[in-house]
Amino acid sequence: MILYFSRTGNTKLAAENLAILMKEKIHNIEQGTPPEISGQETLILAAPLYFWILPGFVMSYLSQNPDLSRKELHVVMTCGGALGAGASLIKRQLNQIGFERIFVYPLIMTTNYIPLHRVQSPDIAAKAIQSALARLPEIAENIRQKRSAAVSPLLEPGLPVAQVIYDSARRTKHFYATSRCIGCGLCERDCPLGAIQLKKGSPEWIKPQCTLCLRCLHRCPTGAVEYGRSTIGKERYRPEKFLSKNLQVGLSQKKD
Ligand SMILES: Cc1cc2nc3c(=O)[nH]c(=O)nc-3n(C[C@H](O)[C@H](O)[C@H](O)COP(=O)(O)O)c2cc1C
Ligand code: SF4
Ligand code: SF4
Secondary structure, three states: OEEEOOOOOHHHHHHHHHHHHHOOOEEEHHHOOOOOOOOOOOOEEEEEOEOOEOOHHHHHHHHHOHHHOOOEEEEEEEEOOOOOOHHHHHHHHHHHOOOOEEEEEEEEOOOOOOOOOOOOOHHHHHHHHHHHHHOHHHHHHHHHHOOOOOOOOOOOOOHHHHHHHHHHHOEHHHEEEOOOOOOOOHHHHHOOOOOEEEEOOEEEEOOOEOOOOOHHHHHOOOOOEEEOOOOOOOOOOOHHHOOOOOHHHHHHHHHO
16 A cells, blocks of 8 residues: 655655556545555555655654554655655654654655755756656565665754754745735645635635645745745746656556
8 A cells, every 4th residue: 555645746646656566555645544454565655855854744644543553664755856864864753653664765856845946947857757757666676675775874963953944944934925816715725734724815824834845835826825035936846737647657558
């Protein structure tokens, strides 16, 4: 069973292709409690890396579904290329909530974190995603063999440090909507935490913190959502604009 969390599409694409390759069932954790998973099934989590750790939404989900807390979990960690100490910090995070044997497989795709970076050009991003998908057969084999990818040794901050950085970034006071907002309500409907509410036709962030998936920012049809000053004038991440629809089919045909 593959459980996945994906807010701008990268992890979903990876998880769907992996499910085809491994003939595994797949479940989007935003849809709630997972279907029953037998004791023998391999449990795979596909999730993006946020500041070298797992998103708050994913951690809450795993903590609230204690049935998942088995001895073994395989984590396919998508990221934008700055994986740093991610693999080992994720292991520590999961240890803390009861997982004992954790295997992590980093998968570099392309970044959606535009407060710090810019999105890659469509050509470069498409190539990066295609290279990532081409690595999935190797990752599938590593999962079957229970072989975590080798992670380069690196000066590693403690988990509490990574958590403090993430917690500071995910304060919703950074978000606002500009006059480009047309009051369509998409951001309110799409937030997995109900952190946004339309008031007088314009969004307000009503919870002090969110999971910082950036979906409200990337999917706003008029580009009205900003995060401080750091996203002003920057391209949003819309992979459907440059990815061919048959990426998934292409991979499954290759395998069959
Ligand atoms: C809050 C946040 C923090 C991120 N931190 C990192 C990071 O530390 N290293 C990295 O390589 N990518 C980082 N990224 C980029 C994402 O991990 C990457 O683009 C991922 O594939 C997005 O997954 P999704 O499209 O399935 O939501 C971050 C993205 C967000 C939104
Ligand atoms: S998605 Fe954009 S345009 Fe629609 S309500 Fe939210 S900020 Fe306004
Ligand atoms: S407020 Fe925006 S960034 Fe935060 S969780 Fe909701 S959709 Fe994601």
